[in-house]
Structures are given as structure tokens and as C-alpha cells.
Amino acid sequence: MARDPLVPVTRRAFLRAGGLALISFGLDPLFRARAAFAREESGRSRRVLVCLFQRGAVDGLSMVVPHGDPDYYRERPRIAIPRSEVVDLDGHFGLHPALGGLAPLWKEGTLAAVHAVGSPDATRSHFDAQDYMESGTPGNKSTRDGWLNRHVLHAEEHRETPFRAVAFGPQLPRILAGSAPALAISDLRAFGIRSRRPEVRDRLTRAFEDLYETSATGIVASSAAEGFAAAEILKKMNPGDYRPANGANYPPGRLGRSLMQIAQLIKADVGLENAFADGGGWDTHIVQGAAQGALATRLREMGDSLAAFSRDLGDRMRDVVVLTMSEFGRTVAENGSNGTDHGHGTAMLVMGGGVRGGRLHGKWPGLAAADRFQGRDLAVTTDFRDLFGEILARHAGATQLGEVFPGHTISPDRFPGVLPVT
Amino acid sequence: MNVAVAIAADRLPGVRVDLDRVIPETGDLNRLLARVDEVILAGSMSERTEAVIRRETSGLGAREARALAVGLGLGGPEFQVQ
Numbered sequence: 075m076a077r078d079p080l081v082p083v084t085r086r087a088f089l090r091a092g093g094l095a096l097i098s099f100g101l102d103p104l105f106r107a108r109a110a111f112a113r114e115e116s117g118r119s120r121r122v123l124v125c126l127f128q129r130g131a132v133d134g135l136s137m138v139v140p141h142g143d144p145d146y147y148r149e150r151p152r153i154a155i156p157r158s159e160v161v162d163l164d165g166h167f168g169l170h171p172a173l174g175g176l177a178p179l180w181k182e183g184t185l186a187a188v189h190a191v192g193s194p195d196a197t198r199s200h201f202d203a204q205d206y207m208e209s210g211t212p213g214n215k216s217t218r219d220g221w222l223n224r225h226v227l228h229a230e231e232h233r234e235t236p237f238r239a240v241a242f243g244p245q246l247p248r249i250l251a252g253s254a255p256a257l258a259i260s261d262l263r264a265f266g267i268r269s270r271r272p273e274v275r276d277r278l279t280r281a282f283e284d285l286y287e288t289s290a291t292g293i294v295a296s297s298a299a300e301g302f303a304a305a306e307i308l309k310k311m312n313p314g315d316y317r318p319a320n321g322a323n324y325p326p327g328r329l330g331r332s333l334m335q336i337a338q339l340i341k342a343d344v345g346l347e348n349a350f351a352d353g354g355g356w357d358t359h360i361v362q363g364a365a366q367g368a369l370a371t372r373l374r375e376m377g378d379s380l381a382a383f384s385r386d387l388g389d390r391m392r393d394v395v396v397l398t399m400s401e402f403g404r405t406v407a408e409n410g411s412n413g414t415d416h417g418h419g420t421a422m423l424v425m426g427g428g429v430r431g432g433r434l435h436g437k438w439p440g441l442a443a444a445d446r447f448q449g450r451d452l453a454v455t456t457d458f459r460d461l462f463g464e465i466l467a468r469h470a471g472a473t474q475l476g477e478v479f480p481g482h483t484i485s486p487d488r489f490p491g492v493l494p495v496t
Numbered sequence: 497m498n499v500a501v502a503i504a505a506d507r508l509p510g511v512r513v514d515l516d517r518v519i520p521e522t523g524d525l526n527r528l529l530a531r532v533d534e535v536i537l538a539g540s541m542s543e544r545t546e547a548v549i550r551r552e553t554s555g556l557g558a559r560e561a562r563a564l565a566v567g568l569g570l571g572g573p574e575f576q577v578q
Contacts, residue, residue: 267498269501
């Protein structure tokens, strides 16, 4: 059941929206102990889930192209991805050529796709659909926290660390809003009190530390403590000196930087379990392009970022799952502006060492007019909560999925099968 | 906190802050504290906050002292709780 954010916080403290924070409370022991976060008491490495939100509704039909479906080409005479340019996956589906950087991962079996996935709610409003996908309660606007936050709240409490759930961005996204601890970080290199003059920075830091150390109580005090602890750890990590491993080359831009810094936190063993990054530019109503163009540019950035992330982490990917998501898909037919309009079902990618990769998951409904949702859109055959629930259960070890997705009965029978049964 | 400090120093991109209208510069620290308490904290300034601002503004000129006092007031716990 969704929690009321006004209910007193029961555990540690929580940074909301990245607004509070920063300064050391002398938490060196946290830093010294960080190596201990690498392994749980069971000896198993700490599992990490990375969620990547494509805001604006990605055209799943051009991201994972059903090139074996003649209706795809019939409905998109100007913007379909030519069959000759698709990165074929199985003779029926293929990746957009701009995602070619992911092809090796597909071949080695660490990348999978789920098609015709989405929300049971019919809204074509970006705002509502993103809200539903992040709250995990389609059709219910009263839910105030996010499903990833509820997962953190109900999952087993591990060693204390301010980095258990981190969103890369200027403020905490809906998916991580709630009572469980979460950090919002725009850039690891700039997390802390900022001043060009070190003496001013130190003076402000000391002053804020004093103000929050004894004046505040409850969520404000604990939020500040979380931020101060994180800032102290980051200062010692020297995030500006990070060099990706294995020749990984992240593309420039926010997404590449976010994934690189997530990899950095994973390798630093500071206790990261849940990470979130997002990016816009997917709302391609006008001049979407085909093998080249606006959508291709965005896909290339995403694909190259994911490929670099996998290469950078190397063997650590065995403990990591990356999940892409978008609020809905786009119309089967192209519009009069060489683009596509708001649709329904879409495609999501799942990447990780433990993923049942190299295959499409989910039931393909077809693109014939009679098979479409409301006669125009790709139908949804996999409820996004079943995909997310499977990943939480089989990767993160979640056992209280009823609390994470209230109002939805989670059943392994409906899991798309992106991960092996554990 | 960074936003609070930037506002107080009139260095927030895209925003023009006219502190002179609400908290004028003054060499009288008691008057400065009273204005910060009244304008920013609605009279809720704690003894701790007052002590910290007094300590940190000690020896500063009027302009710097005002910027620091306003920054600590906006970024401090009393205002954030509101």
C-alpha cells in the first residue's frame, strides 16, 4: 500500500530533492568501512539495479524493429527503418542501427528486449503516464511515493550507507520519492557546498554543519546527515579523477555522464543498490527520421552509453541489471509530419550478466489493425509491473512485491522471463 | 544550501536579488540578525542559529556579513523546515 509521506520516518534519513545536504559530520568510519559494502553477509556480491527512463515516450517500434511484420512498413512508408539497415536479432525483430553498439551484448547473451510492454492504463498524457510508471500504480493519482522507493523501504536493511538509492539529476524523481533513503545527485564532482574560494567553502561547510548538527530534528536533520556523509565519501573518492576501464568510451552528454558515475559508484563499493537516470528528447512528433535523424541520434547516445557502461564494469556486470523504460509507445502509423504520435505499448531493454539475453521476451500481438490497441497502437501484452516485479524478485531478492505494487497481484506466471528462476 | 548561498550573494543565474529593499546592509550585527529573523525566519530563529551567524560574521564587512547571514538563514534548518 502506498505510504503517506507524512508518516514519521522510521529509519534513517532521507534526502529529498537534493535540496538539503552537505557537510561532513566527521563520518570517516563510513568511508573506511565502504569496502564492506561490496559483499553482503551471505558472501554474495551486492546486486545493483539501474533504471533508465526515456522521457517523452520512445518509439519502441523503431527501437526494436519488427522488420518481419509487413504492417510495420505499410504504415510507415517514410520513417520505417529499412530492413537492410536493421541489426537483425532473430529474423523478425532487429535493433535500430543506431543501437549497433549493443549488438555484441545481444550476441553474448547479456542483453534482452521485452516488446509490447506498458501500462494497462490508456492515458496518452506524458505527465500521467510517467507518474503511473514511476508510482507503480497505473490509474491512481493519489499515490505519493514511487515503486523503487517502496522497494528500498521493504527490502532487507543492509549496512547503513547514504548511497543505497541514487538518482542522477537535479531533483529526486517520482520513482524514488518516499520514506526510504535516497539521494539526488546531478554530478558526483559537484556534490557539496560549492565555492571557488576554498576558505569560503570551508567556512560555509562548518557553519551549515553546526546549524544542522543540533538545531534540526526528524527528517531535516537526518537528510542533512545523509548528504554530509555522502559528500565526505565523495570527496575522498575524487570523482573528477575517474577513468573508465577496459577502454570504455562514454559519449558526451548527461546520460553518458550519469551512467559513468553510476559505474564509478558501483566500483567504489559504497553500497549502491538502486540507481536511476533519465533523459528526454523521445517525443518525436515531427521529423523523427528513420535510420538517421532525430530518433537515431538519441538512440545512438543511449546505446553507446549502455555499451560503455557494460564495458567499463566488465565482470561486475554479473551483479547488475539495467532496465530501460518509457511511459508509453507511439502510433503504429506515421503522421503527416514524418513523426509518430502518442501510442500505447512499447519496448524495453534489459541488460546484465544474469539476464536471459539474446532473445525477445513477451508476447508479440502483431501490428494488423485488428490486433492494435484502440485500432491504432501497439497493444500491451506485458504489464510493466510484471517486468519490474520480476527484476525485483529475481535480481534484487524482493519478497514483498505486494507492497511495492499495491493493487496488482504479482504472479511469476506473468513474468516475461528476462531472468532465470533463482 | 548552495541555492541559498547563491541567492544571498546575488549570484543565482537568471535571478536578480535586491536585498537592500528587505535587509539593508548594516554594521550593527544585532539589527542584521533581527531583520534576518523577521524577514526570512518569521521570528523562528533559534539560539543555535543566532550563535552560528554571530560567530561566522565576526570580523566581516557589512556586505559580506549580510550575504553570509542571509545564506545561512535561507539554507539553515528553520527555513528548510518551513
